[in-house]
Amino acid sequence: MEFFYVQGYEATSVAEILKQAGVNSGSLYYFFESKENLLLAVLERYKEMLWSAVIDPAFQRTQDPIERIFAVLEGYRQGLMFTHFTAGCPIGNLALELREEHQEAREKIAENFVGWREAIRKCLDEAADRLPASADREQLAMFILTVMEGGVMQSRAHGSIAPFDACVGQLRNYFNLLLAQRHSTGPPLSAGPPAQD
Amino acid sequence: MEFFYVQGYEATSVAEILKQAGVNSGSLYYFFESKENLLLAVLERYKEMLWSAVIDPAFQRTQDPIERIFAVLEGYRQGLMFTHFTAGCPIGNLALELREEHQEAREKIAENFVGWREAIRKCLDEAADRLPASADREQLAMFILTVMEGGVMQSRAHGSIAPFDACVGQLRNYFNLLLAQRHSTGPPLSAGPPAQD
């Protein structure tokens, strides 16, 4: 789990895993058919750990549903800071590394994302009466995951927390506008692009 | 370039590259010191190709600076559709695959991101008078890159264009709110989180 997170799947050799675990190859292959099979188990474990490791710690820090979303993002910020911008999101890393040839792994990655989004959507649903009636909370949850993953990518690429903070800041601004829009007396805004010149 | 894009760096062997190029290893190593050196050349090439391959085609389709931003995003949408959600952004892929051990590559990746953001920022600067005075256009450009990369990741992970469209739709909504805010007569919105209960 650690190696796949820090080095990636392809860049991690079975030999490294064995050495770190202090076991021999016979033991590993007694439990796992292959390296890819081990990856599937790791991804399954991430699914199981989502609430205990990611969601619950954030939700405990705050009660307000909207602030809980930003508390989850703050968790990823802590991870970036702690690892000096080397870590990020293990699922996002694998999502971009693994392609068609690892079909099962990609399915489990998608399931991880779905779980994350569902947690965020619970928050949005709780705050539904503060959001504009037109807000698509499913899409909004997708957007939040996207901003997190993209922000983490930029912070890792630049070795700085600034990109992540910039992205979360813009997301915060978006939410402030959405929450204000709810109480606005003006007409709803058009959702499409303006007419071309 | 193609292999690193489609398969990733670690998953691509030098032997594959040689076969596809129709040359032998002596030729490759005559020009490039190592596989990593070839990667650096590829990343340099991406920097050179940014405007001709990504920005200019989008800018030609439309004149309005804001719409030009969404035209760039539309280009990535086309890429996703054309490759059946397998491709995405070659820089983003490498950004998450390569870690500390490829320091030079990571610098070139960051340079690629900077170039992309500068193109977007040019658009935002052109549209400065339509945006709120308080809008940080540098951060906004970072946000747009982040949404693109995150949206591409989600669409690849789910094998569907829906996530990308959802993210771009939310970004569009954000812009509509920003553009409307510019003309609003109300007080500026607070940028920070609301007080905790």
Place this chain on the structure above:
DNA sequence: GTCTATATATTGATAGAC
């Protein structure tokens, strides 16, 4: 500049004793 041939190390995985 490109070729062939090859070096050396490491890859994921297996067999079979214990």
Place this chain on the structure above:
DNA sequence: GTCTATCAATATATAGAC
């Protein structure tokens, strides 16, 4: 269930003829 020993394939890279 864990061990040792080892497989066959592949990895990146090099040497030296042409």
